[in-house]
Each structure stands twice: as C-alpha cells, then as structure tokens.
Amino acid sequence: MGKIELVGVEKTFGHVGVIKGVDLQVEDGEFVVFVGPSGCGKSTLLRLIAGLEDTTGGRILIDGVDVSDTPPAKRGLSMVFQSYALYPHMSVRSNIGFGLRMAGVPKEERNRKVEAAAAVLNLTAYLDRRPGQLSGGQRQRVAIGRAIVREPKAFLFDEPLSNLDAALRVNMRLEIARLQNSLGTTAIYVTHDQIEAMTLADKIVVLNAGKIEQVGSPLELYDHPANLFVAGFIGSPKMNLVSGAAARKHGAATIGVRPEHVSTSPTIGEWEGVVSVAEHVGSDTFLYVTVPDIGDITVRAVGELALKPGAKVFLTPDISRIHRFDRDGNAVRN
Amino acid sequence: MATRQTHILGRILVAPSIVLLFLWMIVPLGMTIWFSLLRYSLLDPGSESFVGLLNYQYFLTDPAFFTALANTLVLVGAVLAITVVGGVLIALLMDQPIFGRGIVRLMVIAPFFVMPTVSALVWKNLLMHPVSGLFAWVSKLFGLTPVDWFTDYPLLAIILIVSWQWLPFATLILLTALQSFDEEQKEAAQMDGTPPLAFFFLMILPHLARAITVVILIETIFLLSVFAEILVTTGGGPGLATTNIAFLVYAQALLQYDIGGASAGGIVAVVLANIVAIFLVRLVGKNLDA
Ligand SMILES: Nc1ncnc2c1ncn2[C@@H]1O[C@H](COP(=O)(O)OP(=O)(O)OP(=O)(O)O)[C@@H](O)[C@H]1O
Numbered sequence: 208m209g210k211i212e213l214v215g216v217e218k219t220f221g222h223v224g225v226i227k228g229v230d231l232q233v234e235d236g237e238f239v240v241f242v243g244p245s246g247c248g249k250s251t252l253l254r255l256i257a258g259l260e261d262t263t264g265g266r267i268l269i270d271g272v273d274v275s276d277t278p279p280a281k282r283g284l285s286m287v288f289q290s291y292a293l294y295p296h297m298s299v300r301s302n303i304g305f306g307l308r309m310a311g312v313p314k315e316e317r318n319r320k321v322e323a324a325a326a327v328l329n330l331t332a333y334l335d336r337r338p339g340q341l342s343g344g345q346r347q348r349v350a351i352g353r354a355i356v357r358e359p360k361a362f363l364f365d366e367p368l369s370n371l372d373a374a375l376r377v378n379m380r381l382e383i384a385r386l387q388n389s390l391g392t393t394a395i396y397v398t399h400d401q402i403e404a405m406t407l408a409d410k411i412v413v414l415n416a417g418k419i420e421q422v423g424s425p426l427e428l429y430d431h432p433a434n435l436f437v438a439g440f441i442g443s444p445k446m447n448l449v450s451g452a453a454a455r456k457h458g459a460a461t462i463g464v465r466p467e468h469v470s471t472s473p474t475i476g477e478w479e480g481v482v483s484v485a486e487h488v489g490s491d492t493f494l495y496v497t498v499p500d501i502g503d504i505t506v507r508a509v510g511e512l513a514l515k516p517g518a519k520v521f522l523t524p525d526i527s528r529i530h531r532f533d534r535d536g537n538a539v540r541n
Numbered sequence: 542m543a544t545r546q547t548h549i550l551g552r553i554l555v556a557p558s559i560v561l562l563f564l565w566m567i568v569p570l571g572m573t574i575w576f577s578l579l580r581y582s583l584l585d586p587g588s589e590s591f592v593g594l595l596n597y598q599y600f601l602t603d604p605a606f607f608t609a610l611a612n613t614l615v616l617v618g619a620v621l622a623i624t625v626v627g628g629v630l631i632a633l634l635m636d637q638p639i640f641g642r643g644i645v646r647l648m649v650i651a652p653f654f655v656m657p658t659v660s661a662l663v664w665k666n667l668l669m670h671p672v673s674g675l676f677a678w679v680s681k682l683f684g685l686t687p688v689d690w691f692t693d694y695p696l697l698a699i700i701l702i703v704s705w706q707w708l709p710f711a712t713l714i715l716l717t718a719l720q721s722f723d724e725e726q727k728e729a730a731q732m733d734g735t736p737p738l739a740f741f742f743l744m745i746l747p748h749l750a751r752a753i754t755v756v757i758l759i760e761t762i763f764l765l766s767v768f769a770e771i772l773v774t775t776g777g778g779p780g781l782a783t784t785n786i787a788f789l790v791y792a793q794a795l796l797q798y799d800i801g802g803a804s805a806g807g808i809v810a811v812v813l814a815n816i817v818a819i820f821l822v823r824l825v826g827k828n829l830d831a
Pocket residue numbers: 220225243244245246247248249250251252399
C-alpha cells in the first residue's frame with residue numbers, strides 16, 4: 208500500500224514561504240508527476256514528503272498515518288536523487304543492499320534481493336564494480352536498484368534523468384514506466400521535461416510559486432487547462448494566448464488556442480498575418496506568423512506546407528477548441 | 542598527456558627543474574656521505590683521514606642509537622594517533638553550525654602559527670611547570686600532587702606539546718575534506734536509515750581516507766625530525782629518555798664535535814626516513830590513486 212495525502216502542507220525557509228498550503232491526494236499505485244517552472248518548490252515538496260525537510264505547517268499522511276514527525280527511514284519511501292548519490296567507496300552490490308543492511312536484513316536474504324533487483328535492471332555483470340567505474344546510465348540504474356530493493360510504499364524521483372543524454376533518457380523513461388507498472392508501486396516524480404510528464408504520469412500536478420495550479424490527467428490538463436498559467440505551461444510549442452479585441456469577440460478577457468487548432472489559408476480567414484519564420488521538422492511545419500494588433504501566433508501545419516518567410520497568410524482558430532479565460536486568468540467553462 | 546607529441550614536449554619542458562632539484566638534493570647528500578667516511582673532529586682540525594665505515598659502526602652499535610630510534614618511533618606514532626583521531630573529532634565538531642564558528646576556527650588554527658621554540662617554552666614554563674604551571678595549579682585545586690612532567694613523564698610531555706602543534710594542521714585538512722562530503726549522499730544515507738555511528742564509520746571515514754593519508758604522510762616527514770621542542774624543554778633527557786635520532790645527531794656533532802660521526806648518523810636518519818616512507822606509501826598510499 209502507498210497512499211499519500213498532503214493536507215495544507217506549508218514550508219518556509221527563514222521568512223520566505225516556499226510551499227504555501229498544498230493539498231494533494233496520491234492514490235495507491237498511482238504515478239504522479241510534479242511539474243512547474245524552476246524554483247517553484249517541486250524539490251522542496253518532494254523532500255517534505257521524504258522527510259528530508261520538516262514541514263512548517265500542515266500534515267503528511269501515508270496510508271492514513273500522520274508521518275509529519277517521522278524520520279525519513281521510517282516512512283517506508285525510497286528516493287532517487289538527481290546526482291544519483293551513490294556511495295562511491297562501496298561496490299554496486301553494497302550500494303543496492305545498504306538500506307537492507309541498515310534495516311538488519313540477514314546477509315543471504317539481502318544478497319538474494321540485491322541479485323533479483325540487479326537482474327531486473329541488467330546490472331548483474333556490474334555487481335562488484337564501484338560506482339566510479341560505471342557509465343551514467345548504469346549509475347542511474349544502480350540508484351533505481353537501491354530504491355526498489357527495499358520494497359517501499361512509494362518511489363520519489365527528483366529529476367532522475369536530467370543528467371543523461373537524450374537517447375538514454377528515452378530508454379530510461381521507458382524502463383521506469385515499465386518497472387513502476389510491473390511493481391505497481393506508487394511513484395512521485397519531479398521533472399522539467401514536458402514529454403516525461405505527459406508520458407509517465409497518471410496524474411500531473413502543476414506547481415507555481417509554491418501552490419498547486421491544477422491537478423489532473425495529462426490529457427485533462429492539455430484539453431482543459433484551469434487557468435492561464437497551466438494553459439501556457441503545458442504543451443510544446445506553447446498555446447497561443449490572445450487578449451484585447453480579438454478575445455472580446457469571443458466573450459473572454461483572454462483566449463487561448465493551441466498551434467494545431469489554427470488552420471491556414473492563402474485567401475480567407477479570421478486573422479491576416481505575415482510568416483516570420485517557418486520551421487520544417489519533417490512531419491510538421493511550425494509557422495510563426497506576425498498578425499497586426501494581435502501579436503505572434505504559432506501554427507502547427509502539415510509538413511508539406513510550402514510557405515516562405517514574408518509570405519502573407521490567413522489564420523482561422525478552430526472555434527470549438529478555443530480556451531476562454533476571464534480577467535483573473537481562470538478558465539471560463541461553457 | 543594525450544599524445545606522444547605532448548608527452549615528449551612535457552618531458553623537455555620539465556627537464557631543467559628536474560636537473561636543478563636533483564643537484565639541489567644530490568650535492569649536500571654527497572658531501573654528507575663523504576664526511577661520514579672521514580675521521581673528522583672539530584677538536585682536532587686539519588687531521589681528517591679516511592676511515593671507511595668505522596663511523597657507521599660506532600653510531601649503529603651505540604646503545605643510545607636504539608633508544609633514540611625507539612623514542613623517534615614512539616613520538617611519531619603517538620603524535621600521529623593523537624592528531625588524526627583528535628583532528629577528525631574536532632573537524633566533525635567544527636562542521637556543525639555552532640555559534641561563533643568563525644572565531645572557533647581561528648582559535649583552532651592558531652597553534653600552528655606559534656614557533657616550535659615559543660610553544661615549547663610556553664608549555665614548559667606556563668603550563669607544565671610543577672610549581673608555577675597551570676596544570677600544577679589545577680591539580681592543587683583538586684588537592685592532588687602536581688605532576689613534574691619533564692622529570693616523571695618526559696616523553697609524554699614532548700608528545701603532548703608536539704601534538705598540540707600539529708592538531709590544527711590535521712583538523713584543517715580533515716575539515717576541508719569533510720566539507721566536500723556530498724549533501725545528497727548524506728540524504729541518501731538518511732533515507733537508508735543509517736544510524737549516526739554507522740554513518741560515521743561507513744560513510745564519513747572512507748570519505749576522509751584520502752585526507753587522513755595526506756595528513757599522515759606530511760606529518761611523518763616533519764615528526765621524524767622534531768628537534769626544537771626537545772632542545773628547549775628536556776635537552777634530550779633525563780638520560781636519553783627524550784633523545785630522538787635528530788637530537789642524537791645534534792649531540793654527536795655539536796656536543797662531541799664529531800662531524801664524521803654526526804654525518805654517519807645523518808645518513809642513517811635519511812635511510813630510516815626512507816624506510817618509513819616506503820612502508821607508509823605501501824600501507825596508505827594506495828588511497829591516493831583512484
Ligand atoms: N535550504 C533552503 N534554504 C532557503 N531557501 C531554499 C532552500 N531550499 C530551497 N529554497 C528555495 O525554495 C524555492 C524552491 O526550491 P526548489 O528546490 O523546491 O525548487 P524546484 O522547483 O525544485 O526548482 P528546480 O526545478 O530548479 O529544481 C527556491 O526559491 C529556493 O531558492
């Protein structure tokens with residue numbers, strides 16, 4: 208079991224509020240991803256759950272038990288650090304088994320569990336090496352091995368893939384997803400990477416300045432952002448946000464429309480603009496169009512579209528896919 | 542040195558300094574060896590004659606030599622033990638966020654800046670003096686008989702003085718190493734539920750191994766030739782109780798005016814130092830690679 212509940216959790220460093228009242232429910236077996244801009248408090252929130260920081264206010268419950276004052280090791284969680292934080296003078300075997308050793312697990316059982324974890328992670332051949340003799344991806348797997356071998360209630364990941372190169376990142380992402388799926392263990396995962404968030408998460412938590420902006424499944428956030436912040440943060444390229452007269456026409460202070468929901472035409476459309484940049488990435492073409500009185504609009508069009516910079520183009524947003532926001536930036540539902 | 546080209550270039554560039562260093566070392570060493578083969582007494586100048594290994598024979602069969610050798614080893618070993626253990630403990634303490642940490646650090650470093658002669662005099666006259674010393678005063682406060690350190694425990698007294706001088710050095714090096722301990726690794730250990738003692742022995746000590754090696758190697762070099770503290774406090778006595786090899790060589794040359802014998806002693810000291818160095822490098826030097 209690994210159900211985690213946060214009730215009004217707050218954290219201040221000195222006089223600076225970093226986490227300002229967070230309520231969150233993580234169900235057993237769920238994969239939850241925290242995203243948000245740098246410095247918004249993702250790591251801090253994760254460390255509060257881990258017990259590496261004390262809360263200033265509120266309660267943290269694991270399986271219904273208040274653990275706010277419980278030391279990290281007693282919470283039954285495992286953490287994978289961004290820098291891996293392996294013990295450099297110990298072999299891979301000792302690294303993975305260290306938590307079990309501290310918990311007083313007898314040697315044979317420990318070895319059996321370590322070897323099982325190593326087999327899952329393709330580390331069997333490296334059990335007697337030191338971390339310094341491994342590649343980045345292998346080190347990452349050792350860190351994950353250290354986390355799974357203790358059979359925790361939940362995994363906590365703090366940007367675990369950010370030190371890896373792009374190709375390895377994709378592999379490890381799949382591996383983490385597969386592992387979490389087969390173990391069925393709750394996971395909380397912090398990342399900057401949109402793709403990681405969208406692909407891994409059952410539930411995404413968007414944080415901004417120490418507060419939760421929205422919680423929901425990846426598609427929910429993509430299709431129904433609750434406010435301007437989430438609308439601008441989720442999705443790449445970013446959603447086009449237009450305010451002023453063009454928005455008032457649709458009965459909102461600001462309207463948002465995703466690049467793929469804008470159609471182009473050489474002759475007719477709602478907005479008339481000039482192409483400033485056209486990026487051809489094969490399957491798609493991204494057009495950056497300057498529209499007078501409205502601003503720059505990003506359009507995702509088919510790959511074969513042959514528009515040169517400087518060309519005139521008409522744009523029409525798909526009315527049914529427009530997001531409307533009121534004066535305070537909250538979504539207007541209709 | 543990535544390529545053969547840079548390798549050769551590197552060698553050529555460092556050659557002048559190597560030659561200079563080599564001459565710097567080999568000339569005095571050669572002269573000392575030469576003197577050690579002569580009968581050369583300052584009481585009888587102009588009568589130098591070649592006597593072969595006779596000086597060595599006298600020096601090595603002198604009972605004082607074995608006493609001095611034992612004293613040297615005890616002194617070095619004891620001071621190393623005290624400074625390394627004490628240094629680790631003080632460094633651990635100073636790594637904590639305590640009140641007035643800056644001042645405490647400055648005070649801990651201070652003894653290193655005091656000249657050996659001065660610190661020996663301070664210890665002898667202000668601290669360990671059986672009548673007017675601070676320790677005697679404290680003993681009397683508790684109704685105990687003051688200890689006459691330099692008469693009753695002369696070698697221990699020297700060990701304490703030298704340890705006091707070298708503790709700051711060890712502390713400083715070890716503190717620096719301690720501060721480079723990875724914060725996330727500490728947190729990982731915390732998540733693994735490592736109790737404080739296990740954390741110290743399984744994480745901190747291995748992390749400090751390299752720094753401890755450096756402390757031991759550097760201190761040994763200097764501790765083999767402790768001299769000023771002995772001259773100022775006990776003058777090698779009572780009897781031979783505090784005579785180490787360095788002091789024995791001094792006594793040979795300037796108290797008995799025997800340059801030949803002193804040179805032989807000097808060479809013996811060099812050989813001994815090298816033996817100790819080889820042992821040390823074998824024993825702990827493997828911590829330095831990797
Ligand atoms: N120990 C600390 N003392 C004081 N302020 C801190 C401390 N740790 C974090 N902060 C502050 O708290 C805020 C949130 O930090 P946190 O590390 O949680 O951000 P983050 O969302 O993980 O950012 P990133 O994506 O860059 O890792 C930052 O403004 C940071 O300066």
